[in-house]
Amino acid sequence: MNGSNVRIGELDLANPVLTASGCFGYGLEYDEFFDVATLGGICTKGLSLEPRLGNPPERICETPAGMLNAIGLANVGVENFCTVKLPTLRERGVTVVANIFASSVADFVKITERLEAEDGVHAIELNVSCPNVTVGGIEFGKDPKLASEVTRAVRQSTKRPVWVKMSPEAGDILAVGRACEEAGADALTAINTIRGMSIDINTRRLRLVALRIVWDLCGAVSIPVIAIGGIATWQHALEFIMAGASAVQVGTASFSDPCAAKHVMDGIAAFCSQNETTVADLIGAARSS
Amino acid sequence: MEHTAPMAARRMITAPLLHRESIGASYHVLTFDVPEGSDAQPGQFAMVRGAEWGDAPLLPRPMSYLTGGTTPSILIKVIGEGTLRMGRAEPGEPFTLLGPLGNTWRPPSRNRRPVLVAGGVGIAPLLYFAKQIAADGATPLSIYGGRSSRDLPLEDELSEISETHLTTEDGSRGTRGRVTDVLESLLDAGSEVYTCGPDRMMAAVAAICAKRDVPCQVSLETPMACGYGVCLGCPVPTTDGGYLYACMNGPCIDARLVDFSRSDHAPRKVATTAGGAK
Numbered sequence: 001m002n003g004s005n006v007r008i009g010e011l012d013l014a015n016p017v018l019t020a021s022g023c024f025g026y027g028l029e030y031d032e033f034f035d036v037a038t039l040g041g042i043c044t045k046g047l048s049l050e051p052r053l054g055n056p057p058e059r060i061c062e063t064p065a066g067m068l069n070a071i072g073l074a075n076v077g078v079e080n081f082c083t084v085k086l087p088t089l090r091e092r093g094v095t096v097v098a099n100i101f102a103s104s105v106a107d108f109v110k111i112t113e114r115l116e117a118e119d120g121v122h123a124i125e126l127n128v129s130c131p132n133v134t135v136g137g138i139e140f141g142k143d144p145k146l147a148s149e150v151t152r153a154v155r156q157s158t159k160r161p162v163w164v165k166m167s168p169e170a171g172d173i174l175a176v177g178r179a180c181e182e183a184g185a186d187a188l189t190a191i192n193t194i195r196g197m198s199i200d201i202n203t204r205r206l207r208l209v210a211l212r213i214v215w216d217l218c219g220a221v222s223i224p225v226i227a228i229g230g231i232a233t234w235q236h237a238l239e240f241i242m243a244g245a246s247a248v249q250v251g252t253a254s255f256s257d258p259c260a261a262k263h264v265m266d267g268i269a270a271f272c273s274q275n276e277t278t279v280a281d282l283i284g285a286a287r288s289s
Numbered sequence: 290m291e292h293t294a295p296m297a298a299r300r301m302i303t304a305p306l307l308h309r310e311s312i313g314a315s316y317h318v319l320t321f322d323v324p325e326g327s328d329a330q331p332g333q334f335a336m337v338r339g340a341e342w343g344d345a346p347l348l349p350r351p352m353s354y355l356t357g358g359t360t361p362s363i364l365i366k367v368i369g370e371g372t373l374r375m376g377r378a379e380p381g382e383p384f385t386l387l388g389p390l391g392n393t394w395r396p397p398s399r400n401r402r403p404v405l406v407a408g409g410v411g412i413a414p415l416l417y418f419a420k421q422i423a424a425d426g427a428t429p430l431s432i433y434g435g436r437s438s439r440d441l442p443l444e445d446e447l448s449e450i451s452e453t454h455l456t457t458e459d460g461s462r463g464t465r466g467r468v469t470d471v472l473e474s475l476l477d478a479g480s481e482v483y484t485c486g487p488d489r490m491m492a493a494v495a496a497i498c499a500k501r502d503v504p505c506q507v508s509l510e511t512p513m514a515c516g517y518g519v520c521l522g523c524p525v526p527t528t529d530g531g532y533l534y535a536c537m538n539g540p541c542i543d544a545r546l547v548d549f550s551r552s553d554h555a556p557r558k559v560a561t562t563a564g565g566a567k
Contacts, residue, residue: 025519033301053531056551060512060522062348067514074521074532232344255514256338256348258301258387 003278004269006040006246008224009186011123011161013040013095013247016279017237017265020228020251021046021099021125021165022071024261026085031092033258039265040247041095044081046127048100049107051077066230067252069193073101078111082118090120097163101127105153112157124160126150129167129192141167141192144179155184163226165189166217168209174220187224189249190214207236211243218244218284232260234267241268241279242286298328299517301387303340306378307360316410316442317376318355320362321384328389329357331418332508332541335388336516337363339374346371349387351513351536353414353485355443361386364442366410390516391540394418394483395506401481405431405451406468406494408486409440414508414541415485416447423450430454430480432471434490438462469493476501484508484544492549505544509535526551 004015019027019036021043027036036042054074061068076085078100089096098121102108108126115121128140128147140146147164155162164180166173168191177188191210210229217225227245231237232253240248253260272278304321311317319337329335331354338349350371352363367376378384394414397403403422405415412433422429434456435441441462447453454471455463464471468486472494476482478501484494485508498505514520516536524532525539526548533539533546 071521
């Protein structure tokens, strides 16, 4: 232990740095750049019951405010993940958070049950907030009642920690967060991608929005909140941790630098060492000062 | 579809710009100083970004290798913010290079003559390939086209090592017209075609090759965020109704697998969300 370890509900992580779903493949793609097992964890590409091809081109576009995307949840499907990807992740000792999505509560449960049959999945992250598909996804994340329903159903289908990924599109995101907490979520992840067009020229709009939402959520629920949204450096990560997040996920930054998450992880450890503090002590530090 | 790229020794390095050669107003050759050398082969690409660009442009740009070894180079055409900065870079400026990525051109079959069909900046992976072919003692046939004489960067280098036919749409250099006008008359049953350029040009070249039953490889170009199969931002429609990914299944690929009718001829779909990749 180097002071970086954090606890997300019942789950111990070696450090607070995870990689965000959709920005890190199934983890092994990055193994040649650094040892991904050293990360706090990886969140898989969103898994569906059946494989999905994704949207037609073009899918991405860079703007001064971040990368716009419409990938369309292309993925190998939960079965292929369990039989092809997961065994290697398990063997390598990677902390795996399986990100899943579906267009019905029944399918969320089916995917969860399939994962339940496998060792090596440490938590399940519900994607109830993807705006890039026509059916399912974000509807669950906008409505406290639907979010609660899907959380409860998954909660009852697994012994593993259940994280729910919040949508910035929810009208009342705090109500959605509280509903998920009451339905048995172990943690909340905030935030998923923003539906947008490029407007801001000189600011990282995504991070500003995410930080505000994370701050508010941390005050609204008592379960851990995991932050995501424009985190590219260890300084960004500490902003979110000091705002109350128990861990962070690195997203788009992994595209421009495959080792971005490692740099964040190492930077936090160095900061803690230099300041003789621990991540646990830094969580929410900005709230009490 | 089994066209997964070989897992070469790809790595991310920071290398200083050794020199930048301007070719007219829009084109530049950037050469980097990499003492430990690069394994890059013709057809492969690197993700290139200024190490001191800060927050924006955020993403690296996929660029075909023009040369490899200890002085790898790329040919750029100034299109947007990223290439504008590359076109202004001065010697000594550090760049990050992630590569080599993607697969190489498949070497020509025995007894077949390589025919290289390039459009504008698409010359880069083909000139590198032509040099390799010439080093092996053969002389490729090349057809190189652009809108005008200003859009034929490095034509002199190509002409030195290949039998080269130039075309321009305005007739300012070579034959007036398009590469396909010349290709029709130069192809024979023993040809093997390699092409890189705008999608429309490659689609037309591929169609001619299919009609004449001549093998054809294309080098795909799409927007790309990562370069190694993670972001899934570089789908290319395939004839079986699915997609392949330009970074991992290409960029060099058998033209028969690509459905150009669903590629970027189609009305552009605008990506609609910021952050991550869903």
